Amino acid sequence: MRSGKGVMIVLGLVFIASLIFSGQVNSQVTQRRVIQFSGLVLTSDSLKPLPYASIWVKNTPRGTTTDYYGFFSIPVFENDTLRFTTVGYQEAYYVVPDTLTFPRYSAVQVMTRDTIYLAETVVYPWPTREQFRHAFIHTDVPSDDYDRAMRNLAHAEMRERFRNMPMDGSMNFRHYVQQHSDRLYYAGQAPPMRIFDPFAWAQFIEAWRDGRFRRSD
Numbered sequence: 073m074r075s076g077k078g079v080m081i082v083l084g085l086v087f088i089a090s091l092i093f094s095g096q097v098n099s100q101v102t103q104r105r106v107i108q109f110s111g112l113v114l115t116s117d118s119l120k121p122l123p124y125a126s127i128w129v130k131n132t133p134r135g136t137t138t139d140y141y142g143f144f145s146i147p148v149f150e151n152d153t154l155r156f157t158t159v160g161y162q163e164a165y166y167v168v169p170d171t172l173t174f175p176r177y178s179a180v181q182v183m184t185r186d187t188i189y190l191a192e193t194v195v196y197p198w199p200t201r202e203q204f205r206h207a208f209i210h211t212d213v214p215s216d217d218y219d220r221a222m223r224n225l226a227h228a229e230m231r232e233r234f235r236n237m238p239m240d241g242s243m244n245f246r247h248y249v250q251q252h253s254d255r256l257y258y259a260g261q262a263p264p265m266r267i268f269d270p271f272a273w274a275q276f277i278e279a280w281r282d283g284r285f286r287r288s289d
Contacts (some may be wrong), residue, residue: 073078107168108176112147113156116182125158125183142164162186 087104113122121142128135130145130153136146150170157163161183198204223229239247254263265287279285 104149105172105175107148107150107172108145108180109148109154109168110143110176111179111181112125113142113158113181113183115161116184119182122158122161122183125156125161128154128155128157132153132281156181156183158183160263 082155113127114120115122121138121140123140123142125142125144126135126139127137127144127146129148132152134146134148136144138144146154148168150168150172152168154168154207155164156166162185164181164183166179166181171218196204197199198207258264
């Protein structure tokens with residue numbers, strides 16, 4: 073009987089100790105206040121906002137992203153560690169302080185560019201640089217191709233080809249629309265006479281000097 077009472081006493085003490093321990097743990101958890109953490113994410117070199125940067129609470133699935141102006145707002149606990157990441161910048165961490173007086177906190181997080189330097193790569197169409205140099209220096213450009221290209225690019229030749237080239241569909245449509253617009257513009261009145269147009273006289277004199285009115289045999 074005495075042994076049974078002793079076992080009951082031990083079990084009672086263990087139960088009371090477990091209650092005390094769980095109460096201490098719960099009190100420690102409840103002591104962590106919820107903080108509304110807001111701020112800006114900027115670049116460290118120009119202090120420009122970083123839009124759509126990722127912000128995560130470390131070791132938790134909670135997170136958010138910055139808006140177009142680099143602003144963010146997320147509820148966190150005291151002593152939480154925030155992880156800031158974005159493409160092209162180094163990761164940054166921020167620990168929420170546990171000495172706050174108000175349940176709101178603001179901060180500015182700057183991000184440093186993560187510059188990656190790659191080795192220079194030169195691509196040659198030849199197996200070695202020496203073969204490429206030799207082929208480039210000793211390449212003989214045919215003179216007939218060069219002369220043909222220069223003749224095709226001659227201003228007088230291009231002007232003559234443009235003058236004798238027939239109009240395509242787009243040019244014919246544009247010409248028809250222009251004529252129709254002129255008829256609507258001068259509806260109810262006489263169209264202007266080109267004989268008093270100084271620009272027309274200038275074109276006539278230039279054509280006369282170029283010999284465009286000469287008879288061709």
